[in-house]
Amino acid sequence: MSQTHAISAAAAGTVTLGGDLTVNRLGYGAMRITGKGIWGPPEDKAAALATLRRAVELGVNLIDTADSYGPNISEELIAEALYPYPSGVVIATKAGWERSGPAQWLHNASPKHLTEALEGSLKRLRLERIDIYQLHIPDPAVDYNATMETLAALRQQGKIRHVGLSNVTQEHIERGRKIVPIVSVQNRYGFADREWDYVVNYCEQHGIAFLPWAPLGQNRKAHEILEKVAKELGATPQQTALAWLLNRSPIMLPIPGTSSSAHLEENIAAAALQLPDAAFTELSSVSPTPVSYRISGVVAKA
Secondary structure: OOOOOOOOHHHHOEEEEOOOEEEEOOOEEOOOOOOHHHEOOOOOHHHHHHHHHHHHHOOOOEEEOOOOOEOOHHHHHHHHHHOOOOOOOEEEEEEOEEEEEOOEEEEOOOHHHHHHHHHHHHHHHOOOOEEEEEEOOOOOOOOHHHHHHHHHHHHHOOOEEEEEEEOOOHHHHHHHHOOOOEEEEEOEOEOOEOOOHHHHHHHHHOOOEEOOEOOOOOOHHHHHHHHHHHHHHOOOHHHHHHHHHHHHOOOEOOOOEOOOHHHHHHHHHHHHOOOOHHHHHHHHOOOOOOOOOEEOOEEOOO
Protein backbone atom coordinates (compact mmCIF):
# COMPACT_ATOMS: atom_id res chain seq x y z
CA MET A 1 0.00 0.00 0.00
CA SER A 2 1.71 3.17 -1.15
CA GLN A 3 1.85 6.11 1.27
CA THR A 4 1.55 9.66 -0.08
CA HIS A 5 1.05 11.28 3.33
CA ALA A 6 1.83 10.69 6.95
CA ILE A 7 0.13 7.71 8.56
CA SER A 8 -2.56 8.86 10.99
CA ALA A 9 -5.62 7.38 12.63
CA ALA A 10 -7.30 10.72 11.94
CA ALA A 11 -7.68 9.67 8.29
CA ALA A 12 -10.47 7.32 9.39
CA GLY A 13 -12.63 10.21 10.56
CA THR A 14 -14.17 10.49 14.00
CA VAL A 15 -16.99 9.11 16.12
CA THR A 16 -18.50 10.69 19.23
CA LEU A 17 -19.32 8.59 22.28
CA GLY A 18 -21.85 9.77 24.82
CA GLY A 19 -22.14 13.18 23.19
CA ASP A 20 -18.87 14.48 24.64
CA LEU A 21 -16.00 12.15 23.70
CA THR A 22 -14.91 12.49 20.07
CA VAL A 23 -12.15 10.11 19.00
CA ASN A 24 -10.52 9.05 15.77
CA ARG A 25 -12.30 6.04 14.30
CA LEU A 26 -9.30 3.70 14.48
CA GLY A 27 -8.23 2.81 18.01
CA TYR A 28 -5.76 0.44 19.62
CA GLY A 29 -6.49 -2.73 21.58
CA ALA A 30 -3.94 -3.30 24.36
CA MET A 31 -4.48 -6.99 25.06
CA ARG A 32 -1.48 -8.28 23.09
CA ILE A 33 1.09 -6.27 25.04
CA THR A 34 0.93 -8.82 27.86
CA GLY A 35 2.60 -12.25 28.07
CA LYS A 36 1.57 -15.48 26.34
CA GLY A 37 -1.97 -16.56 27.10
CA ILE A 38 -2.68 -12.91 28.03
CA TRP A 39 -0.88 -13.72 31.27
CA GLY A 40 2.01 -11.99 32.99
CA PRO A 41 4.37 -9.34 31.64
CA PRO A 42 5.43 -9.12 27.99
CA GLU A 43 8.64 -10.77 26.83
CA ASP A 44 9.83 -7.37 25.62
CA LYS A 45 8.56 -4.63 27.92
CA ALA A 46 10.44 -1.88 26.09
CA ALA A 47 8.74 -2.86 22.82
CA ALA A 48 5.32 -2.84 24.49
CA LEU A 49 5.88 0.65 25.90
CA ALA A 50 7.21 1.86 22.55
CA THR A 51 4.13 0.50 20.75
CA LEU A 52 1.78 2.33 23.11
CA ARG A 53 3.64 5.59 22.64
CA ARG A 54 3.78 5.13 18.89
CA ALA A 55 0.02 4.57 18.77
CA VAL A 56 -0.58 8.01 20.26
CA GLU A 57 2.00 9.55 17.92
CA LEU A 58 0.01 8.11 15.01
CA GLY A 59 -3.19 9.82 16.11
CA VAL A 60 -4.78 6.99 18.09
CA ASN A 61 -6.78 8.58 20.88
CA LEU A 62 -8.82 5.62 22.09
CA ILE A 63 -6.95 2.80 23.79
CA ASP A 64 -8.95 -0.24 24.88
CA THR A 65 -7.82 -2.50 27.70
CA ALA A 66 -9.18 -4.57 30.62
CA ASP A 67 -8.18 -5.45 34.16
CA SER A 68 -8.06 -9.12 33.10
CA TYR A 69 -5.30 -8.55 30.52
CA GLY A 70 -2.29 -9.82 32.42
CA PRO A 71 -4.19 -9.54 34.75
CA ASN A 72 -3.51 -5.86 35.53
CA ILE A 73 -0.38 -5.76 33.35
CA SER A 74 -1.93 -4.01 30.36
CA GLU A 75 -3.33 -1.18 32.47
CA GLU A 76 -0.01 -0.77 34.29
CA LEU A 77 1.91 -0.56 31.01
CA ILE A 78 -0.51 2.00 29.59
CA ALA A 79 0.03 4.27 32.57
CA GLU A 80 3.79 3.78 32.51
CA ALA A 81 3.97 4.60 28.81
CA LEU A 82 1.50 7.47 28.58
CA TYR A 83 0.85 9.10 31.95
CA PRO A 84 0.27 12.02 32.16
CA TYR A 85 -2.08 11.30 29.28
CA PRO A 86 -1.98 13.63 26.28
CA SER A 87 -5.04 15.82 25.85
CA GLY A 88 -7.90 13.99 24.16
CA VAL A 89 -6.63 10.46 24.80
CA VAL A 90 -9.44 8.21 26.03
CA ILE A 91 -8.70 5.05 28.01
CA ALA A 92 -11.48 2.45 27.89
CA THR A 93 -11.17 -0.49 30.25
CA LYS A 94 -13.34 -3.43 31.28
CA ALA A 95 -14.22 -5.74 34.14
CA GLY A 96 -16.20 -8.96 34.42
CA TRP A 97 -13.57 -11.68 34.05
CA GLU A 98 -11.19 -13.12 36.63
CA ARG A 99 -8.02 -15.00 35.74
CA SER A 100 -6.58 -18.18 37.25
CA GLY A 101 -3.83 -18.81 34.71
CA PRO A 102 -2.72 -18.39 31.08
CA ALA A 103 -5.65 -18.52 28.62
CA GLN A 104 -8.10 -19.13 31.51
CA TRP A 105 -11.09 -16.80 31.95
CA LEU A 106 -13.65 -17.02 34.78
CA HIS A 107 -16.88 -15.04 34.96
CA ASN A 108 -17.35 -12.55 37.79
CA ALA A 109 -19.68 -9.60 37.27
CA SER A 110 -20.94 -9.46 40.84
CA PRO A 111 -21.50 -5.99 42.32
CA LYS A 112 -18.68 -6.56 44.83
CA HIS A 113 -16.19 -7.62 42.18
CA LEU A 114 -17.06 -4.79 39.77
CA THR A 115 -16.70 -2.22 42.54
CA GLU A 116 -13.31 -3.59 43.58
CA ALA A 117 -12.19 -3.98 39.97
CA LEU A 118 -13.00 -0.36 39.20
CA GLU A 119 -10.96 0.84 42.16
CA GLY A 120 -8.05 -1.27 40.97
CA SER A 121 -8.26 0.10 37.43
CA LEU A 122 -8.40 3.69 38.69
CA LYS A 123 -5.25 3.10 40.72
CA ARG A 124 -3.32 1.32 37.98
CA LEU A 125 -4.29 3.81 35.28
CA ARG A 126 -3.66 6.74 37.66
CA LEU A 127 -7.07 8.20 36.95
CA GLU A 128 -9.80 9.70 39.09
CA ARG A 129 -12.46 8.68 36.57
CA ILE A 130 -12.62 6.08 33.79
CA ASP A 131 -13.87 7.65 30.56
CA ILE A 132 -15.41 4.40 29.24
CA TYR A 133 -15.91 1.50 31.64
CA GLN A 134 -17.21 -1.66 29.99
CA LEU A 135 -18.81 -4.80 31.31
CA HIS A 136 -16.50 -7.40 29.77
CA ILE A 137 -19.18 -10.07 29.54
CA PRO A 138 -22.52 -10.80 31.29
CA ASP A 139 -22.12 -13.29 34.12
CA PRO A 140 -24.65 -16.16 33.92
CA ALA A 141 -24.43 -16.59 37.70
CA VAL A 142 -25.25 -12.94 38.49
CA ASP A 143 -28.49 -11.06 37.92
CA TYR A 144 -27.83 -8.83 34.90
CA ASN A 145 -29.88 -5.97 36.30
CA ALA A 146 -27.78 -6.04 39.48
CA THR A 147 -24.62 -5.83 37.38
CA MET A 148 -25.91 -2.85 35.42
CA GLU A 149 -27.26 -1.12 38.51
CA THR A 150 -23.79 -1.36 40.03
CA LEU A 151 -22.24 0.32 36.98
CA ALA A 152 -24.97 2.98 37.09
CA ALA A 153 -24.22 3.66 40.76
CA LEU A 154 -20.47 3.93 40.12
CA ARG A 155 -21.20 6.35 37.29
CA GLN A 156 -23.43 8.38 39.62
CA GLN A 157 -20.51 8.53 42.06
CA GLY A 158 -18.38 10.14 39.37
CA LYS A 159 -15.93 7.25 39.03
CA ILE A 160 -17.17 6.34 35.54
CA ARG A 161 -17.86 8.86 32.78
CA HIS A 162 -19.61 6.48 30.37
CA VAL A 163 -20.67 2.83 30.42
CA GLY A 164 -20.03 0.35 27.63
CA LEU A 165 -20.83 -3.32 27.06
CA SER A 166 -18.89 -6.21 25.56
CA ASN A 167 -19.83 -9.69 24.32
CA VAL A 168 -23.55 -8.96 24.46
CA THR A 169 -26.76 -9.58 22.57
CA GLN A 170 -29.23 -6.90 21.52
CA GLU A 171 -31.37 -7.90 24.47
CA HIS A 172 -28.51 -7.14 26.86
CA ILE A 173 -28.07 -3.71 25.29
CA GLU A 174 -31.78 -2.91 25.48
CA ARG A 175 -32.03 -4.04 29.11
CA GLY A 176 -28.87 -2.17 30.02
CA ARG A 177 -30.08 1.07 28.43
CA LYS A 178 -33.13 1.04 30.69
CA ILE A 179 -30.77 1.31 33.66
CA VAL A 180 -27.86 3.45 32.43
CA PRO A 181 -26.91 5.09 29.10
CA ILE A 182 -24.77 2.80 26.94
CA VAL A 183 -22.22 4.55 24.68
CA SER A 184 -20.38 1.59 23.16
CA VAL A 185 -20.61 -2.13 22.42
CA GLN A 186 -17.59 -4.35 21.85
CA ASN A 187 -18.33 -7.70 20.22
CA ARG A 188 -16.40 -10.14 18.05
CA TYR A 189 -16.91 -8.97 14.48
CA GLY A 190 -15.02 -8.73 11.23
CA PHE A 191 -15.12 -9.16 7.49
CA ALA A 192 -15.00 -12.95 7.81
CA ASP A 193 -17.16 -13.15 10.94
CA ARG A 194 -20.52 -11.36 10.89
CA GLU A 195 -22.57 -13.17 13.49
CA TRP A 196 -23.27 -9.85 15.19
CA ASP A 197 -24.43 -7.96 12.10
CA TYR A 198 -27.79 -7.28 13.71
CA VAL A 199 -26.09 -5.75 16.76
CA VAL A 200 -24.04 -3.46 14.51
CA ASN A 201 -27.29 -2.36 12.85
CA TYR A 202 -28.93 -1.76 16.24
CA CYS A 203 -25.97 0.31 17.42
CA GLU A 204 -26.05 2.41 14.25
CA GLN A 205 -29.76 3.07 14.70
CA HIS A 206 -29.18 4.28 18.27
CA GLY A 207 -25.88 6.14 17.89
CA ILE A 208 -23.87 3.62 19.92
CA ALA A 209 -20.23 3.12 18.93
CA PHE A 210 -19.33 -0.44 17.93
CA LEU A 211 -15.81 -1.69 18.72
CA PRO A 212 -15.14 -4.94 16.81
CA TRP A 213 -12.57 -7.41 18.08
CA ALA A 214 -10.99 -10.27 16.08
CA PRO A 215 -11.42 -8.31 12.82
CA LEU A 216 -10.13 -11.09 10.56
CA GLY A 217 -11.84 -14.13 12.05
CA GLN A 218 -10.96 -17.58 10.71
CA ASN A 219 -12.97 -18.11 7.53
CA ARG A 220 -10.78 -19.43 4.73
CA LYS A 221 -13.22 -18.87 1.86
CA ALA A 222 -13.83 -15.28 2.88
CA HIS A 223 -10.10 -14.72 3.20
CA GLU A 224 -9.53 -15.82 -0.39
CA ILE A 225 -11.78 -13.01 -1.65
CA LEU A 226 -10.21 -10.58 0.82
CA GLU A 227 -6.74 -11.46 -0.44
CA LYS A 228 -7.84 -10.91 -4.05
CA VAL A 229 -9.22 -7.45 -3.33
CA ALA A 230 -6.19 -6.56 -1.19
CA LYS A 231 -3.88 -7.43 -4.06
CA GLU A 232 -5.90 -5.24 -6.41
CA LEU A 233 -5.61 -2.33 -3.96
CA GLY A 234 -1.92 -2.86 -3.25
CA ALA A 235 -2.73 -3.38 0.42
CA THR A 236 -2.49 -6.21 2.93
CA PRO A 237 -5.53 -8.37 3.79
CA GLN A 238 -5.49 -6.91 7.32
CA GLN A 239 -5.59 -3.36 5.98
CA THR A 240 -8.37 -4.25 3.55
CA ALA A 241 -10.40 -5.90 6.32
CA LEU A 242 -10.02 -2.78 8.47
CA ALA A 243 -11.03 -0.57 5.54
CA TRP A 244 -14.12 -2.73 5.03
CA LEU A 245 -15.03 -2.30 8.70
CA LEU A 246 -14.64 1.47 8.48
CA ASN A 247 -16.93 1.47 5.43
CA ARG A 248 -19.43 -0.87 7.06
CA SER A 249 -20.89 1.75 9.41
CA PRO A 250 -20.11 5.27 10.66
CA ILE A 251 -20.32 4.02 14.25
CA MET A 252 -17.62 1.38 13.66
CA LEU A 253 -14.48 1.93 15.74
CA PRO A 254 -11.97 -0.89 15.09
CA ILE A 255 -9.36 -1.50 17.80
CA PRO A 256 -6.72 -3.76 16.20
CA GLY A 257 -4.11 -4.87 18.69
CA THR A 258 -0.43 -5.73 18.37
CA SER A 259 2.78 -5.68 20.40
CA SER A 260 4.83 -4.50 17.41
CA SER A 261 5.29 -0.87 16.37
CA ALA A 262 5.81 -1.95 12.76
CA HIS A 263 2.55 -3.93 12.74
CA LEU A 264 0.83 -1.01 14.44
CA GLU A 265 1.91 1.35 11.67
CA GLU A 266 0.63 -1.10 9.08
CA ASN A 267 -2.76 -1.22 10.82
CA ILE A 268 -3.06 2.55 11.20
CA ALA A 269 -2.21 3.02 7.52
CA ALA A 270 -5.57 1.36 6.79
CA ALA A 271 -7.27 4.55 8.01
CA ALA A 272 -6.41 6.19 4.69
CA LEU A 273 -7.12 3.18 2.45
CA GLN A 274 -9.82 4.11 -0.04
CA LEU A 275 -12.08 1.15 -0.70
CA PRO A 276 -13.85 1.61 -4.07
CA ASP A 277 -17.61 1.09 -4.06
CA ALA A 278 -17.25 -1.99 -6.26
CA ALA A 279 -14.70 -3.54 -3.90
CA PHE A 280 -16.88 -2.81 -0.86
CA THR A 281 -19.90 -4.35 -2.58
CA GLU A 282 -17.92 -7.44 -3.57
CA LEU A 283 -16.59 -7.92 -0.07
CA SER A 284 -19.98 -7.25 1.53
CA SER A 285 -21.65 -9.86 -0.66
CA VAL A 286 -19.67 -12.62 1.05
CA SER A 287 -21.68 -14.67 3.55
CA PRO A 288 -19.13 -16.15 5.95
CA THR A 289 -20.03 -19.20 7.97
CA PRO A 290 -20.18 -18.58 11.75
CA VAL A 291 -16.86 -18.67 13.56
CA SER A 292 -16.65 -20.33 16.96
CA TYR A 293 -14.32 -18.99 19.64
CA ARG A 294 -15.74 -21.17 22.38
CA ILE A 295 -13.28 -23.21 24.36
CA SER A 296 -14.64 -25.65 26.97
CA GLY A 297 -17.88 -23.71 27.11
CA VAL A 298 -16.16 -20.35 27.78
CA VAL A 299 -16.06 -17.55 25.22
CA ALA A 300 -12.46 -16.52 24.58
CA LYS A 301 -12.30 -12.71 24.63
CA ALA A 302 -9.70 -11.23 22.33
